[in-house]
Structure formats: C-alpha cells, structure tokens
Amino acid sequence: METRSQLEFSLLSWGANSYGQLGQGHVEDQSVPRLSDTAALQSRVVRTVSGGGGHSVFITGNGEVFVCGQNHRGQLGLGHNADISTLELCPSLNQTVKNVACGWDFTLFLTDCGQVLACGSNAFGQLGVGSSVSHSADLLVVGCLKDPAVSVAAGLRHSLAVTDSGCVYQWGTGLFSHAKRALSPRPVPSHLCSQVPCLVPGVDQKTSHLVAAGSAHCVCLTGDGDLFLWGGNKHGQLATTEPFLSSPSLLKRSLLDGEKVLNVWSGWTHVIAQTESGRVFTWGRGDYGQLGRQASTSQNTKQQSAGPLAEGGNQEVCLPAEVKVLSGATQIACGSEHNLAIVGGCLLSWGWNEHSMCGNGSQTDVFQPQLISGLRPLLIGCGAGHSMAVCAVMTGSR
Template identity: 50%
Template sequence: MERESRASEAPPAAAALFAWGANSYGQLGLGHKEDVLLPQQLNDFCKSKCIRRITGGGGHSAVVTDGGGLFVCGLNKDGQLGLGHTEDVLYFTPCKSLLGCPIQQVACGWDFTILLTENGQVLSCGSNSFGQLGVPHGPRRCVIPQPVELLREKVVCVAAGLRHALAATVSGMVFQWGTGLASSGRRLCPGKTLPLFLTAKEPSRVTGLENSKAICVLAGLDHSASLSDAGELYVWGSNKHGQLATQAAFLPVPQKIDVHCFQNEKVTAIWSGWTHLVAQTGFLWLRA
C-alpha cells in the first residue's frame, strides 16, 4: 500500500540500486563480467538520483531517472545501448544523444531497445534484422536512437519482445512491428494467412482490438498482451507454455481472457516475463 504523502515530510532520499545474477556482458553495471550470486549495491551510480524505471533485455540494462535521464550498460554489439558505438559497457552510462529529450519509459528486447519520450514520441536502436526497430528501410542496426516515424499519434506505452515491439497510443490503438511472432505463427497455423501486424517491419495496427481502448501493452519471447481501460486483458501469439490461458497453440489475433479466470475482477496491471504473464486485479461488478 502506498503511504500517504504530506507536505511536511522530508524529500525522498536518493535511491539505492542493487544488482545480481548473470553478468556475461556487464549488464549488472558493476564494472566486470563475472556472475554475482548475492545482491551488490551500485554505490556510485545512484548518488543524487531518484530511479523511475528499471528494465533489462537479452544482455543489456536500462535505468530511467527522475527528470527523464537514461543510463545503460551491458551487451552492445548491435548498438542497443544507443551510445553511438558497439562496444560492451560495464558501468551504467548516460545516453548523451538523448540530452534534452526526457525519457518516460524504456523497453529492452533481445538485441534492441525501444524508448518512449515524455512527449509521446517513440525512438529505437539496436538490431533491425527482423524489423524490430520499426524503420522498414533502415540499416540492419542503429547505434543512436532514431524516431519511429510512422507512429504519428502520441504514444503512452511501449513493449519489446525477442524480435517484435508494440506501442499503445493516447487514443487506445495498439501497433506492432517486427517479425518475431511470424515464424511460430506459420508453423502452428499451417495454411492460414497471418494478419499483417505479425509480419510487418513497420508499425501496423493490431486488428481485433477495435472495441477496446488500450492503456498498456506487453511483450514476451513470442507473445503480446494489451490491457484495456475497462480492465480487460487481450493476448495473442505463442501459447507454448500456457501463458495465453487458452487451449490453442497460437493465437494469430487478440483474444480476451475470460473475466472468470480472474475471479470476476478487472485487471488493473499486468507484467510479462519471457514465457509467462502476471496480472493484478481489482473488483469488477458484473451485470446480470
């Protein structure tokens, strides 16, 4: 439960950041590439900074601080750190190319990064081998964040999977790009024509969500999800591990998860791992 704030309280102290686990590319920001078994504090990084968001990809990490600053570290062979080069980085380093462009959210894919600015613009960097940067005629990789020009409406949320990305706009539309889900779809839905958004290398509107207003999107290894303002959760893509709560092996278009799965409560927040989903609920009155 959040604590009620009061004007008389002292300002919050600078955040403490801890890291542990796999560290083959320096993604923990500790200055080396050795795996770490116990949480270690990054003493120098968080001085005088408040952390807004933390996220990680296949081998890189990103932190957004209050004020919209972006710090990155780890694997960078495709320029996914957006630093203008392709050398791995062992310490959290500011992305200087974004100075004067405050970041609201970062989504780290396997070898690429999607950035959402505070004014609702989407940027991307890293590998573009599968169209995951949303720049169809761009290079195979990009080392400096570039605008996803075809997203012309203000964006409120972004997500990144293995080789695909999503964005939800202020009006509630969902766009997807990158061909990461297409191979699974062709294998598991033989003889069926896949919808354009599964094969597009540029932002393509996700069909099947026309009657809902999306407020959040998520991506896993090869699945996607969208949460509506009515607390309805839609899912599509691979169901190899049962993450879509259906009997189908693959959902080519979004399918709403029945509210009874959530004990007749609306979904208020969702999180996605590589092959699983987690939902938080709140009570929803059902009409007779």
C-alpha cells in the same frame, strides 16, 4: 553529540553479468545483491529500471537515461558498439524519457511527448524503421504511429505500442514463423510480419492503455480492465488450448474470479496480472518456478492429454491461479523466466535461478516467492537473467 539518521539510496544488482549489465565495473555473475557503481548518476534519483538480454537501462527523475551492459548491436544507444560495465549517460537523448522497454538486443524509449525512439538490432524489423537498417547504435524515430504513444513493450524479436487514442500497434517479424506454421495454408496477418508499426485488429472497439510482450506472445490491457492475448501459446501463456492466436483474444474475467485487471507483466513464456483488489494471478510456463506456485503430481499427469500445451506446460497450470503471498504487491517485474515483487515493503523473488538472479546465493530454481532479506526496495527491475533494485539505506550523521 546527537546522532541523526538520514535516508540515502543505493542501486543493487545481481545475477548474470557476462557483459557488465549489473553496472559493477566487472563481468562476473553475482549470486546475491551487490552495489552497482552509481558515480555517474551524481545523486540523481532513479525512477525506472529495465533490462534486456544483456543490457540495463535506468531513467532518472528528470528523464535522463543511463545505460550499461551488452552493446554489440548498439542497444545502448551510445553511437558505438562497445560493451559498458558501469552506468553511462546516453548523451544523444536530448528529450525527456518517461519509459523504456528492453528486448533481447534492442531498446525502445518512450518520450514525454509520446515519441518512440529505437536502437539495437533490427534483424527482425523490431526497431520499426523498415528493412534497410540491420542494426543501429544511434537512436531512430519509430514512425507510422498516428498518435502519441503511451505504452511500449519489447519481446524477444517484436515490439508493441499503444497510442493515446487507445490503438495497439505491432511490428517485428519475430512471430512470423510461429504464425506461418500454425496458420498454413492461410496467409499470415500483416501485423505479425510488418517491419514498421501496423495496427493490430480485434481491439478496435476497446481503449487499450498498456502493452506487454513475451518471447512469442503479446498482451494488452484495456481501460475497462480486460486483458487481450495473442501470438504463440506453446506454454499456455494465452490461457487457451489453441496453439496460436493470430488476433487478440479476450481473457475471460471468470478466470480471475470476475475481477478487473489493473496491471499486467510478462516474462518470455508466462504472464502475471494484478486485479482491482490487489490479488495476483499467474499462468503459462511454470517448470522453472516462474508461476510462483508448485505444480501438483495430479496436474503433471494431465500433461499427456493437453494437446498443444503438452510441450513445456499442462492444462491445469496454464490457467490463471492466484499466488496469495503476492496479494497487495506494489511492484512486480518479470525477467525472461524469473520475477521480483515488492510486498509490504519487502523484496520477493522466484523462478529460474541458473545465474542466481533470485539473489539467494544459490543456483537452484525457486518455486515459491521467497524473501530477499535485508533490503528496503523502492524500485525493482529485471533483465533476461539479472535483477536490479533501488533501495533505501539509513545512514548515521552527526
């Protein structure tokens, strides 16, 4: 009898799992990729995967949302505050969702009509609904955006959005203390201390279309392939020696060999950009291997005179440098301090590995991208300390 192969899909997850964010029905960390419980999906295809401090969000092909993990501030949008260790449909989302951004303990959903919905902690105004709400397990509409949003980003305690007119908005007070220390006695600009969406000045003449956020910094990418960065620079993630930038600053294209940027991602303290030719550059904090390149001894000696970059970084490492093994990557995802990439159909991981989120069975930090063998990844995503991949599995049928 003839045996035929058919393609099936599986969801694998690994790393930190204290709240059930791996969707495996338990709360034990996993040092290598393991199957998640996908019974609730009922053969739906997952097209977006994202994670926060202890929660995970999955968007299906028809725009439905499934969630699991930590829910103490209502960040799963389920109307209650109980943690969930297997995937569960978010029933209150009756709109089609096309993207999601997970902060530490809050979540932003972007619908297909450009509306932004938020849930979880609002202790720092990161939900964009004002100060009267401390947290919400129900989805709240983020107002004050004059046009439909096309991109959203969630940092540790702040949020960003780009509208279809190319304007950038910021809300949440997570950067306020950094700004106050750096700018004193000058006042802190309103976009760094607003609890509702506030227009970010300095990119008015540009058409932005993508935003990314770190723990204390912000990134936006324009349609012209230019990158603008602002916020905290403790680890050189802004590629400058200034300790803090209150408004967007253009990253000189010469730092990327003159190339335009096509995509950008951000961890808590590092940035990854891919240029028009497929090359991948990294900069910012690298002491856990976040940059995918080993710092040399000569670079480390420069740390003594690096000024504001001296704490947790150095001048040389903080400038963009190419990671050649990542050239041509079709997907990249950043956790807080670790990363995943799909290159040539293979899955690579690198960075902080305390909870085995690099998936190699150890807890030793990974300083250069390494292969996670045996997986055929189609889609990847990271939480702060966990990793997820949708993989193709060949099965035999008669």
